[in-house]
Amino acid sequence: xxxxxHPFRRYMRNHVTRTTTCPGCGNGIITQAILxxxxxxxxxxxxxIFVSGIGCSAWIPSPLFAAxxxxxxxxxxxxxxxxxxxxLPEKNILVASGDGDLAAIGGNHLIHAARRNIDMTVVLxxxxxxxxxxxxxxxxxxxxxxxITSPHGTLEHTFDICAMVAAAGASYVTRxxxxxxxxxxxxxxxxxxxxxxxxxxxxxxxxVQFGRAAKLGKAVDMLKHFKxxxxxxxxxxxxxxxxxxxxxxxxxxxxxxxxxxxxxWARLKQEVMxx
Amino acid sequence: xxxxELTIAGVGGQGSILAxxxxxxxxxxxxxKYAVQTQAYSSELRGGYAATWVVVSDEPxxxxxxxxxxxLMAQAQDSINRFSHTLKPDGILIVDSDMVxxxxxxxxxxxxxxxxxxxxxxxxxPVTANxxxxxxxxxxxxxxxxxxxxxxxxxxxxKEQEQLNLDAFNLGFEAVREPMD
Amino acid sequence: xxxxxKIMTGTHFMMGxxxxxxxxxxxxxxxxxxxxxxxxxEVVNRxxxxxxxxxxxxxxxxxxxxxxxxxxxxxxxxxKALTATSGPGISLMQExxxxxxxxxxxxxxxxxQRLGPSTGAPSVGLAGDMVQVARxxxxxxxxxxxxxxxxQEMFDLTVRAFHLAEKYRVPVFLLADxxxxxxxxQVIIPEEKQLEIESRKIPKGGNDPMDRQDxxxxxxxxxxxxxxxxxxxxxxxxxxxxxxxxxxxxxVMHRYISRPIDKILNHxxxxxxxxxxxxxxxxxxxxxxxVGRSARAAAHxxxxxxxRTGNVRLITCWPFPDREIRQVAESVxxxxxxxxxxxxxxxYIKAEAAHACRIELLGPETLGQIHDPEYILARxxxxxx
Numbered sequence: 156x157x158x159x160x161h162p163f164r165r166y167m168r169n170h171v172t173r174t175t176t177c178p179g180c181g182n183g184i185i186t187q188a189i190l191x192x193x194x195x196x197x198x199x200x201x202x203x204i205f206v207s208g209i210g211c212s213a214w215i216p217s218p219l220f221a222a223x224x225x226x227x228x229x230x231x232x233x234x235x236x237x238x239x240x241x242x243l244p245e246k247n248i249l250v251a252s253g254d255g256d257l258a259a260i261g262g263n264h265l266i267h268a269a270r271r272n273i274d275m276t277v278v279l280x281x282x283x284x285x286x287x288x289x290x291x292x293x294x295x296x297x298x299x300x301x302x303i304t305s306p307h308g309t310l311e312h313t314f315d316i317c318a319m320v321a322a323a324g325a326s327y328v329t330r331x332x333x334x335x336x337x338x339x340x341x342x343x344x345x346x347x348x349x350x351x352x353x354x355x356x357x358x359x360x361x362x363v364q365f366g367r368a369a370k371l372g373k374a375v376d377m378l379k380h381f382k383x384x385x386x387x388x389x390x391x392x393x394x395x396x397x398x399x400x401x402x403x404x405x406x407x408x409x410x411x412x413x414x415x416x417x418x419x420w421a422r423l424k425q426e427v428m429x430x
Numbered sequence: 431x432x433x434x435e436l437t438i439a440g441v442g443g444q445g446s447i448l449a450x451x452x453x454x455x456x457x458x459x460x461x462x463k464y465a466v467q468t469q470a471y472s473s474e475l476r477g478g479y480a481a482t483w484v485v486v487s488d489e490p491x492x493x494x495x496x497x498x499x500x501x502l503m504a505q506a507q508d509s510i511n512r513f514s515h516t517l518k519p520d521g522i523l524i525v526d527s528d529m530v531x532x533x534x535x536x537x538x539x540x541x542x543x544x545x546x547x548x549x550x551x552x553x554x555x556p557v558t559a560n561x562x563x564x565x566x567x568x569x570x571x572x573x574x575x576x577x578x579x580x581x582x583x584x585x586x587x588x589k590e591q592e593q594l595n596l597d598a599f600n601l602g603f604e605a606v607r608e609p610m611d
Numbered sequence: 612x613x614x615x616x617k618i619m620t621g622t623h624f625m626m627g628x629x630x631x632x633x634x635x636x637x638x639x640x641x642x643x644x645x646x647x648x649x650x651x652x653e654v655v656n657r658x659x660x661x662x663x664x665x666x667x668x669x670x671x672x673x674x675x676x677x678x679x680x681x682x683x684x685x686x687x688x689x690x691k692a693l694t695a696t697s698g699p700g701i702s703l704m705q706e707x708x709x710x711x712x713x714x715x716x717x718x719x720x721x722x723x724q725r726l727g728p729s730t731g732a733p734s735v736g737l738a739g740d741m742v743q744v745a746r747x748x749x750x751x752x753x754x755x756x757x758x759x760x761x762x763q764e765m766f767d768l769t770v771r772a773f774h775l776a777e778k779y780r781v782p783v784f785l786l787a788d789x790x791x792x793x794x795x796x797q798v799i800i801p802e803e804k805q806l807e808i809e810s811r812k813i814p815k816g817g818n819d820p821m822d823r824q825d826x827x828x829x830x831x832x833x834x835x836x837x838x839x840x841x842x843x844x845x846x847x848x849x850x851x852x853x854x855x856x857x858x859x860x861x862x863v864m865h866r867y868i869s870r871p872i873d874k875i876l877n878h879x880x881x882x883x884x885x886x887x888x889x890x891x892x893x894x895x896x897x898x899x900x901x902v903g904r905s906a907r908a909a910a911h912x913x914x915x916x917x918x919r920t921g922n923v924r925l926i927t928c929w930p931f932p933d934r935e936i937r938q939v940a941e942s943v944x945x946x947x948x949x950x951x952x953x954x955x956x957x958x959y960i961k962a963e964a965a966h967a968c969r970i971e972l973l974g975p976e977t978l979g980q981i982h983d984p985e986y987i988l989a990r991x992x993x994x995x996x
Contacts, residue, residue: 168842170821170855201818201840206684218844218855223837225687226846226856227680228710234677238684238692241668242642243838264680267673420668427663451795455624458797465624467795470734493908493984494761494794494901 163190166200168221175214177286179366179374181333181359185280186215188336188357189251192343203247204239208232208256211287212280212359215251230261233268236275244417247347248275254295255285258316262294265316269323269352273416276346276353279316282361283369290364297401302368317356321409326351328409332358332381335405342407351415358403432488434573435496437513438563439481440505440529442471445560449503450482452564452582453574457486459585460578466494479508486573501571503563504530505545524566526559541570543605549598558598565602576603617665618803625798627762627791628653631721632661633800634769635693638808640719641667642685642692644678646700649733650789651723654695675700679707679720686716687845689836691773695721697789698740699730701747708782709748712871713847715826715834717776717811719769720744721785723792726979735979736788738900741955744784745929751868753875755882756784756929758900762796768926770806775882778809779874780831786928788951790901790981813839820844820853827852827870829877875930882927885935889921894991895939897960898949899925902981906949909987918991928956933963940964947991948972951981 176182193200201223205216209229217224227235232250240248250257257265257279268275284302285291291304294314301308321328327349331339339357346353360366360377371377381403388406391399436453440446447469454465469482483496501522504510506529517523520538527533528546545562549555561583568576580596587595618637625633632654635643643662645655659669668685672678675696682692696704701722711718722744726737740747745754755775757768765787772783812833817823818840825835825843832852835843844854849867857863875882886903889895894913898906903924913920923939925932940946946964948957950972957972964970973990975982 168821168844169819201842204688204837217846221842223841223843224845225684225837226844226848228706228847231676231680231707234672234680235684235687237670237672237677238642238644238681238686239688239837241670241681242685242688242690246838263673264677267677424663424666424668428666451624454795458624459622464797465795467624468790469793491796492911493904494790494796495905495981495983497983 163187163194166190166193166221167219171218174219176211177363179360179362180211181280181282181357181361182212182215184333184336185212185251185278185339185357185359186219188340188343189215189249189278191340192347195340196344196347198247198347203249204243206232206236206239206248206250208252208261210253210256211282211361212251212253213256215278215280216249230256230259231264233257233261233264233275233277237268237271237273240273240275240417241420244421249278249347250275251278251280254279254281254283254316255293258314259294265320266323269320269325269354271416272324272326272351272413274350274352274418276343276355278343278355278357280357280359281316282359282365284361284365286361286364290368297369300368317354317408320354325354325409326411326413326415327353329354329407330356330358330403330405332385332403332405333360334378334381334385338405345410350418351413433491434486434501435499436484436486436501436503436573437481437496437499437516438484438503439479439509439513440560441508442478442480444480444505445557446480446505447471447482448586449560449564450484452579452586453486454484455585456574456578456582460581461574463488463574464490466491468494468496479512481509481513501567501573503567504533505559505563506530507532510534522570524563524570526563541566541606543602545602548601548605552601553594553598555594555598558595561595561598562602562605565599566606568599569603569606619800620802621800623798623800624795625762626653626793626795627759627765627787628723628793629657630762630766630798631695631769631785631787632657634766635719635773636661636665637766637800637803637806638691638770638773640691640693640773641665642682642690643667643694644670644672644681644685645695646672646675646678648697648700650725650736650792651695651697651700651721653792654721654723675703676707679704679711682718683707683711683714683716686718687837689838691717691777693719693721695723697723697725697733698727698743701740701743705743705747709750709752710847711782712748712752712754714845715780715832715871716782717780717834718782719772719776719785720782721769721787724786724788732979734789734793736790736792736901736951737979738788738902738951738955740786741928741952744786751872753872754784754929755779755781755875755927756786757926758786758928759791760901760903760924761791762794762798765791766798766800770808774808777811778831779878779882780811780834781875784929786900788901814841818842820855824852825854826850827866829870829873831874879930882930883932883935884926885932886924886926887922887935887939889923889939889943891919892921893919893944894947894995895921895923895943895945896947896949896987897923897925897936897939899928899956900951902949902951905982905984905987908984909982912984912988913991916988931959936960936963937967940967940970944968945995946970947994949982949987951975951978953978
């Protein structure tokens with residue numbers, strides 16, 4: 156019997172034959188979107204350093220990707236990535252991690268990396284809950300949802316990560332769901348090419364924890380939910396708060412050019428050393 | 431072994447710590463001596479207390495703290511209140527008499543230098559009071575040579591401020607009528 | 612301004628914190644990250660100006676956590692990296708100090724200790740972090756920490772910290788305090804060729820970590836730094852020799868803990884430096900850091916008064932110089948441990964000495980001020996009465 160390997164198998168470490176994601180997890184779709192973006196850009200895995208934190212989606216690049224991969228402490232991948240980028244400015248830095256990792260415990264680093272506009276691509280996988288630790292409330296959990304740590308429903312408001320990163324000064328900010336793999340792939344390509352801080356928020360399904368808590372059913376049901384409740388930014392602009400309730404606004408929020416930190420450092424060093 | 435311990439104190443912004451740095455730097459860089467400088471200051475950078483301690487010695491300094499200074503240079507009344515009790519019984523007190531209206535009367539040797547008024551009236555530069563005090567110190571007790579101090583002053587200030595500070599140093603030196611040695 | 616000199620060879624009257632900064636530049640450090648904090652700020656202030664002159668980068672981070680994380684990232688990107696802070700910053704860094712230990716990352720961490728607990732007194736020195744630097748991160752590990760007594764040693768031991776960090780692929784602490792950090796004294800910066808700095812070993816090649824040993828060698832595995840096609844896998848999760856996560860094999864867990872510890876302990880003779888001067892003495896003053904100067908002055912005083920008193924100063928405090936202390940204890944009658952705290956290394960020293968001689972702890976008359984030599988002498992006289 157002949158076995159034909161997936162065309163992206165070549166981007167993966169030979170000895171890694173399984174992932175740590177649950178059946179139905181959105182990680183697979185996002186993994187494919189990342190690898191397809193790299194493939195379509197014609198880049199080599201050795202052009203990248205992949206950095207991730209702690210949580211389900213931090214397993215997307217590590218240990219799977221056949222590249223330099225750094226698996227950091229909880230919340231800190233962007234801080235590690237900042238040091239790497241400044242010392243290896245010619246490399247592409249891609250951070251893949253979750254909403255708890257990047258927007259809760261590591262929120263400050265996300266804000267300041269966007270403010271510095273340091274060149275990196277952050278794929279923030281937002282499943283709206285802490286999956287690996289058993290379904291606790293996240294800053295991204297919809298208000299009122301009953302979770303393990305909000306048995307009477309969350310009292311807190313939900314974090315709009317894209318709005319926050321845009322306000323902090325990022326060059327590129329976009330949001331898609333796992334129902335939008337092609338759009339997500341295009342955005343990851345743009346994010347990689349963009350000279351500056353680029354956030355791709357990937358709304359993803361966690362049927363095991365979020366699906367159960369929100370009574371949204373299985374993975375396919377959740378994808379259907381994303382399809383039915385997503386609304387493009389250009390349409391959303393004309394709608395009021397009531398009409399947007401429960402909707403996922405997708406699309407490009409920011410796409411601008413501005414001074415980038417690693418390039419600014421290269422310029423500064425040259426200036427100081429040549430004076 | 432000659433070991434001279436000095437306390438230089440004032441309020442933040444008067445340049446007491448800089449005066450100590452110039453003294454230590456002169457000793458080490460130009461007189462071939464050994465010196466250690468330590469310092470303390472309050473959290474507010476202007477107006478709080480500031481103090482520096484300098485040990486000057488012909489040999490390497492083992493114990494770096496000043497516990498019983500031979501000389502206290504006080505740029506503020508607050509410095510007297512804080513540090514005059516630490517002075518050796520036969521120690522030397524040099525005060526900026528404009529800033530210290532009531533120095534203690536139980537001190538071995540006291541020198542009153544109107545450093546602030548000299549700086550203000552003759553140099554039109556109040557910030558040079560610390561260097562005037564350093565000039566006075568140089569005349570009172572030759573802890574470090576005059577030449578070394580002048581070179582260290584030049585090192586410590588910008589080119590434009592060089593002459594002003596050397597003038598200040600000289601005015602302080604001249605302000606002492608009866609030096610001790 | 613012009614291109615800055617890499618090494619400021621010559622004699623200077625220099626503040627300890629600046630000597631530390633110059634030591635870092637001289638050692639070839641090209642990445643420094645930090646967050647402002649008294650009494651360590653002068654280290655990063657100086658490096659912020661000096662690094663671009665020599666082609667390096669200074670990053671002022673949003674907090675101390677980002678400072679150590681970005682420094683670890685820079686080290687994996689192949690640079691010699693440093694971060695500088697004081698006790699509160701070390702407290703924030705602890706989790707990622709463990710990360711540097713677990714991933715065998717060369718890094719220099721400067722701790723200019725200040726009086727605590729908590730916010731305490733920022734500009735007053737107290738050796739309050741002696742244990743937290745060695746035991747403050749969770750899990751079991753060993754660390755290297757060097758304790759300077761003078762601005763000269765702020766330079767020398769910073770250079771040595773880089774040497775040891777690179778040679779053994781470990782984080783190394785320079786454990787100073789506010790007193791020596793803000794102290795100015797003669798600092799002699801030698802010529803570059805006189806400095807001993809070993810650089811890290813890098814793998815000879817290969818693009819698959821499964822074909823290499825990247826971690827867990829007691830003889831120090833070459834470091835597969837990023838950006839050179841090594842396809843390194845770096846994780847602080849329990850991992851095997853290839854860096855691959857393994858949470859199921861107890862043998863791997865055992866090696867994951869033991870090998871980095873043994874890497875330090877097996878080379879302890881090369882790492883540990885102790886200044887000892889106690890031949891013929893019956894009383895020995897054991898100290899470290901700035902208190903070492905009080906101890907030496909007290910020993911001189913005591914000797915002048917006929918007390919056979921010697922000195923042992925721990926330049927390396929971690930790994931703990933256990934054999935050196937045992938050797939002292941077995942040849943004298945009485946050890947007095949001098950610390951500018953309420954006894955942080957005392958239990959460790961006592962554990963090695965109590966079987967062989969009398970041992971007492973002596974703090975300074977006022978915590979935060981190093982001991983007055985005359986006070987030490989007076990207290991010793993009381994103790995031996």
